[in-house]
Amino acid sequence: MVTVTALEEELLRLAGSVPDPELPTLTLEDLGVVRAVHARGTDAVEVELTPTYTGCPAVETMSRDIERVLHEHGMREVVVRTVLTPAWSTDDITAEGRRKLQEFGIAPPRPNRPQASGPVAVRLGPTHTVAGSPEPDGPVCCPHCGSAETELLSRFSSTACKALRRCLTCREPFDHFKEL
Structure with a gap:
């Protein structure tokens, strides 16, 4: 069992408070991408960051923003390390993050996706999702x-992790944060 110090808890809170550069309504904590913080003495820290996908262009900005916030709070040395295992999943988005997405007009990813071990099949489902439709993950x-x-x-919207959809009832377009 790993013991987390009070300093590490505070540094994790600070790193997690950084807004996501692509979805500033969410923090990195809401998104679930800050995995751990390891204090190295009283003024040095290593942060583990998992991108939403390996080609995510926002990782550099996230890292710089984490470094800036932790430097502003007295950390002389800040190292942000990209960690790819375990891979990030939309299941890592917090309930608060899902609420914020919904409030911001983005359909949150559907929860409780089964965890795959091994290759993941890509399904090209129907383009219309009507109540009671057979879409594998629900409407x-x-x-x-x-x-x-x-x-x-x-299938792609303003960022690769979102799809562009339209409501057939109110006719409004909206982004859907795709499930991973």
Whole structure:
């Protein structure tokens, strides 16, 4: 069992408070990408950061922002290390993060995806998700009106981790944070 010191808890809180550069409504804690903080004395720290996917262009900005915040709080030396195992999953997004996404007009990822071991099959499902439809993971509900009747406009949106959808009830377009 790993013991976490009070200093490490505080540094983890500070690193987690950094806004996500692509979705500033979320913090890195909400997103679940700051994995651990290891104090090295009283003024040096190593932070473990797991990107949402290996090619995530925001990792550099996240690392710089974590470094800045921890330097501002007295850490002389800050090392942010990218950790790829265990891989990040949308299950790592906190309940608060899901709430913030919904409030911001982004459909959060559907929860409780089964964890795959080995290769993950890519499914190309229907573009319309109507209540009661056979979509494998269930319908993507509109964050504006709650309707389950939505359609896929593009598998990619403003970032690779989101898809662009439109509600067939209120007709509003919205992003859906895709499940991983």
